[in-house]
Amino acid sequence: MATRRSGIVVIGAGQAALTLAETLRRGGETRPITLIGTEVHPPYQRPPLSKAYLSGGMPRDRLWLKPPEWYAEHEIDLVLGVEVTAIDRRRSQVVLSDGGVRAYGQLVLATGSRPRPLPAAAGGDLAGVHVIRGIDDIDRLAAQLASARAVLLIGGGYIGLEAAAVARGLGKSVTLVEAAPRILARVACDRTAAMVRDLHLSHGVDLREGLGVARLVPGADGAAAGARLADGTEVAADLVIVGIGGIANDALARSAGLRCGDGSGGVCVDAFCRTEDPDILAAGDVALFDIDGSGSMRLESVQNACDQARAAAATLLGREEAYAPVPWFWSDQYDMKLQIAGLNRGADRTLLRPGRRPGTGSVWYFRASRFVAVDALSDPRAYMAGKRWLEERVSPRLDQLADPAVDLKEVASDPVDVPA
Known part of the structure; x- marks a missing residue:
């Protein structure tokens, strides 16, 4: 069994992981801290990706949450471009895709979430179909968006609406389809949705609610050229962006036998960010927890990533503080x-x-x-x-x-x- 001097290993290298590491160092933690991320990029801001970064208004280096030298200065081992393939709870170690292992005294899951894909049966695997999650996603999207003329957005949540606003700002023809009766159905009431709808209509978005996509239609080159909708009508588009929700990256936790949620998933934690294994915690998008006594849910927001990571750090430091957030979110559109x-x-x-x-x-x-x-x-x-x-x-x-x-x-x- 690894000793606690084996240090703290964090699976993930996003906002929650960085906040946790920074809070631990500020709190006097001297044990080794390792952040392991699958991306090759250091921890960065995600909210600007679908807004300022996609539109070209923010350079890449402004996305970094800390300058590269900060990690060495604070003795934080940043391991990038490597995937954790398994958690060995018996040996208190994680197995890496490069064949290495890392022992831990305590482990934190900050693996985040991923976009829910459009099924391949509906054309989700066609070229020209994009999701919005990381820098590389946006770089691929931006390169094609520059030359696109007609953009199809699938999903009327924040991601789809923000991307629609960016595309219209670039002068593209934009159609947004939402299978639910109205946009923002999962997150806002009809009064808020009505104001947002009017905003997009005033900017020329072809907004179609209560109408799902039956299948994307390929063009002569095999790339997506539009969509056939549930009512049989067709929409032409040379670029498709899918924003239909997120799924927790909880596969490692499930494989390790930790309790996880159904539906969009998530690793179950208590008010102190602890899983059922006393040496494993979780924070951020992947954490599933009870809020205000009204049932468990995941929060996908910067506020939760930061605040829950601070609560997890307090637990690791032996200063347990129950996490009882007042969540907040924002969205920039036009x-x-x-x-x-x-x-x-x-x-x-x-x-x-x-x-x-x-x-x-x-x-x-x-x-x-x-x-x-x-x-x-x-x-x-x-x-x-x-x-x-x-x-x-x-x-x-x-x-x-x-x-x-x-x-x-x-x-x-x-x-x-x-x-x-």
């Missing part, structure tokens, strides 16, 4: 910034509060009269107020919140009974 605080699942009431300018505003979610989330569309004041109320565990007075004449600073709030 000149609109959508900012979200909280989780709207289970909400039974929404309230629309107009913004100061046309096309702006906020949507407030309540569950059993308890305030649980806010969507702010180019309305930073609403976002900051909602986030503060969630952090303070209070609910705004509905009658005042519903009155746009009452400034948000003047809206009174009442404490609510929420789990600690």
Whole structure:
């Protein structure tokens, strides 16, 4: 059995892995720390990939979370371009694709998630079909996007909508299809979706909701040339971007016998980021955990990657701090910034509060009269107020919140009974 002096090995080299390593060093951890990543790139920001980086507005080196020399200065062994093929819990070591092994005293799974692919039976394996996840994905996409004329987006979530905005900004003809009855069906209410829909329609996107793709249609060169939709109509396109959700990279954990979730997967952890193996933790996109006593879920966001990694670091440092997040997210589309605080699942009431300018505003979610989330569309004041109320565990007075004449600073709030 490896001793704890064997050090801390992190499988993954993204935002969660880096935050964990940095927090450990700041907290006085002196054991060896190793980050193992399958990509050849050092840890980098992912949110700009589908926005500024794809559009050409951000150079690659600005994506790096730390300069290359930082890792050596902090005695962090960064192992890149190598895959972990197995976790040997009995020997407390991981097996690498290059034939090597790394012993661990404690192991952290920060393996993230991957885009859900369009099935090969539907043409997902054709050339010209892209997903958005890493730098290499975007580099391949950007090279083809430059010469593309017609772009087809499959999926009306954040990724698809952001990519649609970038493509329209580059002057491309854009069609977006969403199989669900409306866009943002999994993450926002119909009021928020309506405002986002109007935004895209105003920019010339051909938006088709409640209509799935039956199959992509190949052209003479074998690459995707469009799609046949579920209603029999066809859409021409010389570039296809698929954004239909994500799947947790939990195969290593499953093979090692750790408990994982169904559906989109995830490694089950407690409030302290621990799996059922006391020497193995998980954080970030791959972690499946209970939030606010209302059921387990994964959070795919920068906020969760960073905050949960800090909680995992506290556990490793022997300073256990239960992770009870107030999640927040954002999405940039054209000149609109959508900012979200909280989780709207289970909400039974929404309230629309107009913004100061046309096309702006906020949507407030309540569950059993308890305030649980806010969507702010180019309305930073609403976002900051909602986030503060969630952090303070209070609910705004509905009658005042519903009155746009009452400034948000003047809206009174009442404490609510929420789990600690």
